[in-house]
Amino acid sequence: MPQRDGVVKPKTKRSKRFLQNRGSKLKENIKNAMIMKGGNTSETVTQALKDIYALKKPNAVMYKKKNITRPFEDQTSLEFFSKKSDCSLFLFGSHNKKRPNNLIFGRMFDFHVLDMIELGIEKFASLKEIKKSTCPEGTKPLLVFAGEAFDTDNEHKRLRSILTDFFRGPIVPSVRLAGLEHLLHFTALEGKIYMRSYKVLLKKSGCRTPRIELEEMGPSFDFTLRRTHLASDDLYKTAHRQPKALKIKKKKNVSHDAFGTKLGRLHMQKQNLAKLQTRKMKGLRKRKGATVEAVEETSPKITKTDE
Amino acid sequence: MATCSIEDVLAKAEKDEAEKLKSITVIKEQDLEFDPGNMLAFDKNPPDIRQFREKKKDDFLRSLARDNAQLLINEMWKLPTERVAEAIVAKLPEPTTRLPREKPAPKPRAPTKWEEFAKLKGIQNKKKTNLVWDDVHKEWKRRWGYKRAKDDTKEWLIEVPETADPNEDQFAKRNKAKTERVAKNELNRLRNIARSQKIKVPGVGLAPTAQQSKSELGKAMHVAKMSTASVGKFQDRLPKEKAPRNTGKRRKFQPLIGDFSTEKQRQLDILNIMDSKKPRLDINKAANKQMREEDMESRKKTGPGKKGQKGRKGKFSGKKSKAPKLAPKGANSRKLNKQKGKR
Numbered sequence: 001m002p003q004r005d006g007v008v009k010p011k012t013k014r015s016k017r018f019l020q021n022r023g024s025k026l027k028e029n030i031k032n033a034m035i036m037k038g039g040n041t042s043e044t045v046t047q048a049l050k051d052i053y054a055l056k057k058p059n060a061v062m063y064k065k066k067n068i069t070r071p072f073e074d075q076t077s078l079e080f081f082s083k084k085s086d087c088s089l090f091l092f093g094s095h096n097k098k099r100p101n102n103l104i105f106g107r108m109f110d111f112h113v114l115d116m117i118e119l120g121i122e123k124f125a126s127l128k129e130i131k132k133s134t135c136p137e138g139t140k141p142l143l144v145f146a147g148e149a150f151d152t153d154n155e156h157k158r159l160r161s162i163l164t165d166f167f168r169g170p171i172v173p174s175v176r177l178a179g180l181e182h183l184l185h186f187t188a189l190e191g192k193i194y195m196r197s198y199k200v201l202l203k204k205s206g207c208r209t210p211r212i213e214l215e216e217m218g219p220s221f222d223f224t225l226r227r228t229h230l231a232s233d234d235l236y237k238t239a240h241r242q243p244k245a246l247k248i249k250k251k252k253n254v255s256h257d258a259f260g261t262k263l264g265r266l267h268m269q270k271q272n273l274a275k276l277q278t279r280k281m282k283g284l285r286k287r288k289g290a291t292v293e294a295v296e297e298t299s300p301k302i303t304k305t306d307e
Numbered sequence: 308m309a310t311c312s313i314e315d316v317l318a319k320a321e322k323d324e325a326e327k328l329k330s331i332t333v334i335k336e337q338d339l340e341f342d343p344g345n346m347l348a349f350d351k352n353p354p355d356i357r358q359f360r361e362k363k364k365d366d367f368l369r370s371l372a373r374d375n376a377q378l379l380i381n382e383m384w385k386l387p388t389e390r391v392a393e394a395i396v397a398k399l400p401e402p403t404t405r406l407p408r409e410k411p412a413p414k415p416r417a418p419t420k421w422e423e424f425a426k427l428k429g430i431q432n433k434k435k436t437n438l439v440w441d442d443v444h445k446e447w448k449r450r451w452g453y454k455r456a457k458d459d460t461k462e463w464l465i466e467v468p469e470t471a472d473p474n475e476d477q478f479a480k481r482n483k484a485k486t487e488r489v490a491k492n493e494l495n496r497l498r499n500i501a502r503s504q505k506i507k508v509p510g511v512g513l514a515p516t517a518q519q520s521k522s523e524l525g526k527a528m529h530v531a532k533m534s535t536a537s538v539g540k541f542q543d544r545l546p547k548e549k550a551p552r553n554t555g556k557r558r559k560f561q562p563l564i565g566d567f568s569t570e571k572q573r574q575l576d577i578l579n580i581m582d583s584k585k586p587r588l589d590i591n592k593a594a595n596k597q598m599r600e601e602d603m604e605s606r607k608k609t610g611p612g613k614k615g616q617k618g619r620k621g622k623f624s625g626k627k628s629k630a631p632k633l634a635p636k637g638a639n640s641r642k643l644n645k646q647k648g649k650r
Contacts, residue, residue: 007497007500009496023413024410024412024413025410025413026412031409107407108409109407109408109411110411111410114407141346142346142379142380142383143346143347144347144349144350144372144379145347145349145350146350146354146372146375147353147354148352148353150349151351161406164347164404165407168345168346168347171344171402172399173398173399174389174397174398174399175383175396175397175399176394176397177384177395177396177397178394180346183372183376185368185371185372187354189354190356190359194368196365198369198376202380205327205330206323206326206327206330207327207328207331208384209331209380209381209384210380211331211377212373212376212380213373214373214376216369236407238411239407239408240407241408241411241412242408243412243413
C-alpha cells in the first residue's frame, strides 16, 4: 500500500502505476464512496443503500456483507476499509431499537474520519416504487439546497458540505446541456431534511433557455438529524488547504477592466529622439563635417528656453 | 397609418417577448447562490411553511424544486457553449465551493545522502549519451541494459589474474560481486527512506568480508566483547591488550567555510574569557579542590608519624611531604586550561 512510503518497491510497472494512482496527488481523483451495512439492517435501510449505490454507481463500492461496527464508537474498521478500497466517502446503514433506520454519511481525510452525520429515515420511497422514469447511470446531478437552516445552523452547514461532496460526481470541464436530466433537491424544513430526486424535462419556452418540468424519481427520503461527529476547526482547515502549486500565480502588469479587456502596463526607458531615424534623403546625408553642424543645432534650443 | 401599425407591431413583439420570458422567470426574495462548476445552487429563502402545511407535502416540495431548478438551468444556459460532435456543450468554470481534500498534498521527496553531498560539493549531473560505440561489434550500442556495449556478463572467457587463486571461478566471482552491489544499493535506499522519516538507523557495524584485515579483526573482537547483557562492563582484558581507540563517537570538525557569524561569536567569547580579570569559577571543581587540600592538610598533620612507622628515613620525609602540596596545584591548573580549550 502507498502508506508504507515506498519501503516495498513495486516489482512491475503496472503495480507502480497503481500505487502512484493511489498516492497523494496535486489534482486528486474523484472521491469514491463505500456503502456498507451494519450488524442489523431493516428492509428500508437495505433498499436505501442499494438506491444510493445506484445513484453513485461508477464511483462507489458496495459492501454486501454485514459489518458489525459502530462508527461513532470505533472508527478503526472504517479507516481500514477506506484504506483498502481507496474510498474517502462512506455511507453506513444500520437499524436498531434505539435508532431505527439509521444512515451515516461521512467522509475521510488521509484515511481518518473527518466528519460524519447520522440521519434517521422517517419516510422512504425507493427507485422501484416510483417506476415512472429513470436516468442513465452515472449522470452528474444538478444539486439544489433550500432552506435557511443550511446557512445558519452549523451542523446543517456541514451536512450540506458532506452531501455536496457525496453526490456531486466527477469534476468535468464541460457538460452536455441536453444531458442535464437529474436533479437532487434537499430542503431543510421544520427540523427535517427532505431529499427528493427528480427527472428534469426540458420543455420549449420560445426562447433559448428551456422551461423546466420535473417528474418525481426515486429515491426520496425524509430525514431527521441525529448524532454528529464534526472535525475540529484545525483539522477542517488543514483538510481544505490547497497545495501551493495549484494556486494561480498573479501575473505582473496585466489587468482586466470591467468590460473584460486585457490591459498591460509597459515600462519603457526614455527614448533618445536625437538618434531617431527619419526619412533618408540625399540632402541630409552625413558629411565629414557633421560634428560642426551638431553644435550649431543645439544653440537654437537654448534660445527657445530663454524666451 | 403606417406609423401607427409599426408601433403596434413593436408593442406586440414586446408583449410576446415578455410572455416567453414569463415561462422561465422565477421571482425570489433573495437571489440564489450558484456554483455552476459543481452544478450547484443554494436557496437561502425560508420556504413558506403555511403553504407547506396546507398543500400536499410532495406537491409543495416539487414546486419549490421546479422553481429552484429553473433558476439553476437559467444560470447554466448562460455559460459559454461549444458544439462537439453534434451536441451542444457548456463549458463549466472552476468549482467555487471549497470541499476538503481526500489526502494531504504530496510532499517533495527528501534528498538522499548522495544528493545532499553532491549539493554541498556542487557536483552536477552530467548527461551521458544513450548510445556508445562498441569496438568489438563495430556497432553503436546502448550504454546500459539489454544488448549493451562492452557487456561483461556475455564474455565466454575471462583471463585469470596472476595474483588470483587459479582454482577460483572468475564467473561466479563476478556474479557474486554484482549481487552484492545490488544488495548494498538496496540497503542504502532503505537507509535513505529511514533517514527521511527520521527513524533511527542502526550503524552498519561489521559487514562480512572474505578476508578480514587487522583493524577489522580488532573491531570484531571489540564488538563481541561489548555484546553482553551488561554491555561489556565485566569483561576482563587480556594482559597486553590496549583499550580500543575512537570507538563510538566520531570527532566532528567545524566546516572550513560556513557560518561566519557563529565563528566570530565563538572567537569573541574566548577573547571575553581571556580579557576578564575574574577567573572563571567551576563550583564542582573548586569544591573538590578545597576538599582535597583539606584532606592533604589533615594527612600532613597525622601523616609523618605513620610514615615513620613504616620505616622510611627521616631525611626524605620532609621533601616528600612538600612535593605533593605543589603537584596537585599544577595538575588542577592544567585541567582548568583543558576545559577552557574545549569550550
